[in-house]
Amino acid sequence: MTRVVVLGAGFAGLAAADALRAGGAEVTVLEARERVGGRVWSVPFGDGAVVERGAEFILPGYEVMEELAARFGIALVRKGTPYGRRVPTGEEAVTQAELEAAFARVAAAAADAASAGAAIAAAELEPRLATLLRTRVAISNGHPVDDLEASVLAESASTFGDFENWTLAGGNMRLAEALATELGAAVHLGAAARRVRWSPDGVSVATDVGEVEAEAAVIAVPTLPLAAIEFDPPLAGATAEALRVVRCGQNSKLFVRLRSPAPPSAIMSVAGHYWSYTQLGAGGEPAPFVVGYTGTREAIEALGGSEDPERWLAALRAHRTDLDLDPDPAAALLSSWHDDPWVGGAYSARSLSAPIRDAELAQPIGPLHFAGEHTAGAWHGLMEGALRSGRRAAAQVLGRGAG
Ligand SMILES: Cc1cc2nc3c(=O)[nH]c(=O)nc-3n(C[C@H](O)[C@H](O)[C@H](O)COP(=O)(O)OP(=O)(O)OC[C@H]3O[C@@H](n4cnc5c(N)ncnc54)[C@H](O)[C@@H]3O)c2cc1C
Incomplete structure (x- = not known):
């Protein structure tokens, strides 16, 4: 049986561990915090309500998240929030029709634009509409609009329109807890990975409380805490460089x-x-x-x-x-989240000055396979991306074992 150590019990690490175990591997999950879920963190907030301190909206196309929620019998709650139709009121008011027309002009300009900011400028909107769109896109991405790729304008977090959105009944974190409960004693909390020794034959991960030996690892920690882990030998090559430059929005x-x-x-x-x-x-x-x-x-x-x-x-x-x-x-x-040592930001940003190198991020380095929202390509920055990346990394490991 292949032994695999998974670093991080966010959605990516837990999805990887779940798929690895289903594929017959023996898994150990090491999580730095005293809870699972990472950036999915649901907390009580008076009168039986639950709020999402991190990831909140389940958007259209979240197939893996919906599949897992169904597996654990967790209902989806329709939020009813007009997520794609947020408008200013009062002195800043614009109409829905004005905003819709503005988004359409920007979308048309996006194909040839160097940045999201340049696409908005090229649409030659009234200044108040241009400012509104710049603000909207910067907020959603957590990053300045002139340093964002124009492609972000097509991502669901930035688009305009009518689409439903949901959350999990009792909080999105219930999914992490359900996955962790099933993994049982394989999940170790308060076990930050400090050093990873690796060779083509295997991996040894040191924490403050002990050492785990395995044939392969899925590294599902955000890039800032990843940089604090000592790798022996040090990570090098295109994947290492791609991991080094990922920029997190705030x-x-x-x-x-x-x-x-x-x-x-x-x-x-x-x-x-x-x-x-x-x-x-x-x-x-x-x-x-x-x-x-x-x-x-x-x-x-x-x-x-x-x-x-x-x-x-x-x-x-x-x-x-x-x-x-x-x-x-x-x-x-x-x-x-910028002051949280186990992430140091909110989610990866498609920065122009530090582009997300999708293909490289999904490539292993020897027995080390990388997961996490930042490795999820078109799904980066989202819960669904984290889950998909975990499954992708697990499939890589299992494929490697079979070969
Ligand atoms: C404010 C905010 C709002 C968001 N809104 C949405 C939204 O509405 N919809 C949506 O889909 N997504 C949203 N997201 C994004 C979503 O939260 C992430 O994409 C997703 O949860 C990332 O999962 P992950 O497993 O890649 O990383 P994480 O959840 O960060 O998990 C990584 C885990 O690794 C652990 N770790 C770190 N270092 C070590 C170490 N050395 N050893 C062991 N463990 C370590 C961390 O403690 C953490 O548990 C939001 C995020 C934030 C912050």
Whole structure:
């Protein structure tokens, strides 16, 4: 039986371990945190509600995530949030029709444009529409729009239109927990990989609590903590270089309880550089909280950084006068990721100055196979991509074993 060690118990590592075990391998999963799920982190937030500190929206085409949810009997909850139709209100208001026409012109300009910012400029929109689109795309990608490939304009996170979105009943993290429960004693929490010794014949991974020997490894940790792992011999070649240059976008969320739950909405604040949304709960009733979502490091700092929600909270209160926000400071929760040592950012960005080298990222180095949202090609940056990348890496390992 092939022994495989998996580094990281986010969606990518867990999907890899699940597929490896199904393929007959003996797996050990090493996870640095004291919980599984990584950037999928669902927490209680008053009155039985659950909020997603990290990944939230299940978008169209999430076939693997839906398949796994069905396997574990976890229901999908329709959020009702008009994700693809977020519009500014008040002084910044534009109509849906104006926005739709603007997106269409930008999409037409994208094919020849050097960057997402250049595509928006080439569409020759009214300044307020151009600013709105620049803000929208920068927020979704967590990265400045002039340093993003024009192709991001076609990714679902940046598009305009009507499409449903969902979340898992009880929180997206339930899927990670279900996978981990099935893997049982194979999953080790609080076991950060510190050193990986490898040769064509095998791998030895050292943690603070011991050493794991295997014939192959799936390395499903984000690139920032990956850079802190000592590899012996050091990683070299095209895959190593591709891993080294991946750039992470930056995003933060603010959750605020509502005294009166409100129906689904999605409103942009162009000046504030965030959008805010309400949604339905598991029973189809309005959920009792509002979420603010910002992106780019500059915008996070402008809204008060990662320590104190006060500035963002004040902006949200002034902006969402249609909502009845709970005034108790304890009714607000700020969630940031750039200061999280086990990721150091939100998700990979298609940066022009540091492009994501899709083909190289999916290639192994000897017995080391790489997974994680950043290796997921067209699905990068998303839960679905993480799951798919884990399955892809597992298939590589199993194929290698058979050969
Ligand atoms: C704010 C935010 C909002 C998002 N919104 C969405 C969304 O709406 N929809 C969507 O589909 N996606 C969204 N995402 C993206 C999604 O969360 C990720 O694409 C996905 O969860 C990444 O999974 P992963 O397994 O690749 O990485 P991770 O989830 O980061 O898992 C990697 C694991 O490796 C562990 N690790 C790190 N270093 C070590 C080490 N040395 N040894 C052992 N373990 C280690 C980490 O602790 C972590 O558990 C969002 C992300 C963020 C941050």
